[in-house]
Amino acid sequence: MNILLAKTAGFCFGVDRAVKLTYQLLEQGAKVATLGPLIHNPQVVADLCARGAVVADTPAAVPPGYELVIRSHGVPRSVYDALEARGVCYHDATCPFVAKIHRIAQQAEAAGAVLLVAGDADHPEVQGIVGHTEGDVFVFGDLEALKRWKGPQTPQKPIFAVAQTTFQVTKWRECSEFLKKSYTNAQIFDTICNATWARQQEAEDLSQKCDIMVVIGGHHSSNTQKLVKVAAKHTRAVTVETASELRPEWFGNVKTAGVTAGASTPSSIIEEVLNSMSEEINDSMSFEEMLAASEEKRVHAGSIVKGIVTSISANEIQVDIGAKQTGFVKLSELTDDSGAKIEDLVKVGDELDLIVEKVMDQDGVIQLSRKKLASRKGMEEIAKAAESGEVVEGDVTESNKGGVVVTVKGAKVFVPRSQATMRRDEDYTQLVGKHVRLVVTECSGRKVVGSINKVTAEENKAKRDSVWAIVEAGIVYDCTVKSLTSYGAFVDIGGVDGLCHISELSWNRIKHPSEVVSVGDSIKVYVKDIDTENHKVSLGYKKAEENPWEQLKTSYPIGSTFHAPVVSITKFGAFVRILPGVDGLVHISEISNERVEKVSDVLKVGDMVDVKLLDVDFDKKRISLSMKALLNDDAE
Numbered sequence: 001m002n003i004l005l006a007k008t009a010g011f012c013f014g015v016d017r018a019v020k021l022t023y024q025l026l027e028q029g030a031k032v033a034t035l036g037p038l039i040h041n042p043q044v045v046a047d048l049c050a051r052g053a054v055v056a057d058t059p060a061a062v063p064p065g066y067e068l069v070i071r072s073h074g075v076p077r078s079v080y081d082a083l084e085a086r087g088v089c090y091h092d093a094t095c096p097f098v099a100k101i102h103r104i105a106q107q108a109e110a111a112g113a114v115l116l117v118a119g120d121a122d123h124p125e126v127q128g129i130v131g132h133t134e135g136d137v138f139v140f141g142d143l144e145a146l147k148r149w150k151g152p153q154t155p156q157k158p159i160f161a162v163a164q165t166t167f168q169v170t171k172w173r174e175c176s177e178f179l180k181k182s183y184t185n186a187q188i189f190d191t192i193c194n195a196t197w198a199r200q201q202e203a204e205d206l207s208q209k210c211d212i213m214v215v216i217g218g219h220h221s222s223n224t225q226k227l228v229k230v231a232a233k234h235t236r237a238v239t240v241e242t243a244s245e246l247r248p249e250w251f252g253n254v255k256t257a258g259v260t261a262g263a264s265t266p267s268s269i270i271e272e273v274l275n276s277m278s279e280e281i282n283d284s285m286s287f288e289e290m291l292a293a294s295e296e297k298r299v300h301a302g303s304i305v306k307g308i309v310t311s312i313s314a315n316e317i318q319v320d321i322g323a324k325q326t327g328f329v330k331l332s333e334l335t336d337d338s339g340a341k342i343e344d345l346v347k348v349g350d351e352l353d354l355i356v357e358k359v360m361d362q363d364g365v366i367q368l369s370r371k372k373l374a375s376r377k378g379m380e381e382i383a384k385a386a387e388s389g390e391v392v393e394g395d396v397t398e399s400n401k402g403g404v405v406v407t408v409k410g411a412k413v414f415v416p417r418s419q420a421t422m423r424r425d426e427d428y429t430q431l432v433g434k435h436v437r438l439v440v441t442e443c444s445g446r447k448v449v450g451s452i453n454k455v456t457a458e459e460n461k462a463k464r465d466s467v468w469a470i471v472e473a474g475i476v477y478d479c480t481v482k483s484l485t486s487y488g489a490f491v492d493i494g495g496v497d498g499l500c501h502i503s504e505l506s507w508n509r510i511k512h513p514s515e516v517v518s519v520g521d522s523i524k525v526y527v528k529d530i531d532t533e534n535h536k537v538s539l540g541y542k543k544a545e546e547n548p549w550e551q552l553k554t555s556y557p558i559g560s561t562f563h564a565p566v567v568s569i570t571k572f573g574a575f576v577r578i579l580p581g582v583d584g585l586v587h588i589s590e591i592s593n594e595r596v597e598k599v600s601d602v603l604k605v606g607d608m609v610d611v612k613l614l615d616v617d618f619d620k621k622r623i624s625l626s627m628k629a630l631l632n633d634d635a636e
């Protein structure tokens with residue numbers, strides 16, 4: 001018969017703590033009383049009694065001169081009051097996970113909330129929890145019982161819901177779902193102990209591989225009985241308190257037997273049971289070897305572990321890493337994003353890669369970090385990227401006098417300001433919050449330096465090459481005005497800057513490009529000419545169909561008249577703008593029927609005059625106009 005021992009079998013953290021404390025006090029020579037049997041294991045209780053410990057049922061029953069140990073189940077508030085009133089010296093071994101529920105009960109009272117407790121109303125842990133609030137309380141054993149609850153006295157009354165630490169995980173999930181759906185004001189606290197959760201989970205997994213599951217534990221131990229129920233879903237499950245209760249007939253055709261044990265079962269009893277179950281154990285593996293093989297994972301600061309998320313609160317998550325301690329990850333150790341909501345980052349059941357920061361055996365907790373592990377892994381990848389020159393990506397998270405810091409795969413890379421932007425006058429602090437591509441130029445110890453410029457320069461070159469590969473006269477580009485000079489506008493046509501000369505911006509005569517375009521404008525241009533040798537592109541912006549000379553040709557025959565402004569005066573005549581960008585000359589002899597000595601005696605710039613089109617030389621772009629002709633026409 002093959003025997004598989006559950007890794008989680010035996011004393012849990014809280015029980016171990018209480019038992020060790022009691023033995024320690026006895027060894028120190030103290031007279032020790034426990035408030036009720038210390039744990040749900042008659043053999044351990046008997047051994048303690050044999051060493052002089054007494055069991056007191058109430059504070060009043062503690063014999064004078066005895067020091068009292070409060071067991072891991074915890075007690076109601078009234079018990080502390082009674083002990084203090086009697087001046088009894090006591091040692092509080094209430095498990096920290098139970099003490100946490102006491103605090104929730106007190107908060108429920110302060111908030112005027114109803115406290116819902118999933119658990120066994122007769123169990124001392126539940127009685128202890130209930131005894132920490134004077135507000136309304138409802139204890140229920142399962143979903144059916146919860147459904148029978150009539151709800152709070154008023155719909156607005158808040159609801160706090162907790163579970164006994166050893167409550168069955170699957171039943172608690174059902175109850176939580178029901179509460180969430182039925183009472184929007186219910187605050188649900190995941191208080192099932194991690195050790196319990198892991199133990200039940202392992203019992204469930206193991207029972208699916210075995211022909212029989214032997215659950216070792218006190219017949220009155222609630223967590224032992226729950227293990228039996230969990231295992232019985234998949235295979236035959238039996239429970240024994242000691243090896244003497246094993247029945248040979250249980251193992252007739254059994255090929256594989258699983259063994260687990262409740263939280264109050266000492267290793268000596270597990271050893272006895274295993275030895276009785278099979279001679280093979282001694283042949284193949286000693287109990288110490290089996291126990292060592294099954295011992296909960298030992299971890300230390302720096303260990304890399306996998307953790308399953310078991311509960312989520314506002315600022316931290318609880319994870320099971322397979323160790324006897326409970327793992328915690330603070331929100332600040334999950335993400336750099338200070339505005340992130342924890343429930344958007346992880347959910348119960350997620351498996352996370354984590355690094356151990358601190359093991360606090362006293363408190364039974366382990367502090368873990370996802371960020372630091374990501375940073376460590378990131379550093380390894382960055383070191384590789386530094387060697388290979390590979391481009392990496394990251395988010396610019398901060399700037400300082402010297403440059404910017406980019407977070408790449410959880411690790412920080414410093415980019416000096418000279419390597420952050422392409423131009424010295426660019427504001428490098430604007431990069432904060434942007435996603436960038438960079439190369440790591442130095443990675444030695446804690447010094448990690450990168451360059452954004454190098455990647456930008458490479459990318460710009462690639463863009464330029466692709467523009468030069470296809471550019472030709474006539475191609476139209478949608479592009480952006482990058483800068484203006486007195487002689488034209490520079491525009492980016494996808495990596496290459498082209499010049500749109502001032503004369504190409506408008507059919508009108510303009511003094512500065514800013515009369516037509518501004519920096520940042522999106523405009524459509526076409527390529528007029530390319531100088532591949534000097535890498536210059538000339539662009540056109542004004543449209544052929546708006547060419548006023550064409551309009552003149554098609555719409556204004558000789559003899560047409562215009563009412564138009566005088567735009568300049570010369571010795572031999574005045575120029576009149578008959579269309580935008582098209583000026584014609586009124587010769588001095590064509591101004592009036594009278595002899596005109598000096599043009600300025602008759603006309604000045606800005607005067608509006610009536611002129612007649614006499615002649616157009618389209619090749620030389622010369623236009624002859626006459627004012628006199630109209631006077632004569634009028635006279636006729």
Ligand code: SF4
Pocket residue numbers: 012013014015072073095096097098165166193194195196263
């Ligand atoms: S089962 Fe969990 S809550 Fe209960 S005593 Fe053990 S560690 Fe504490």
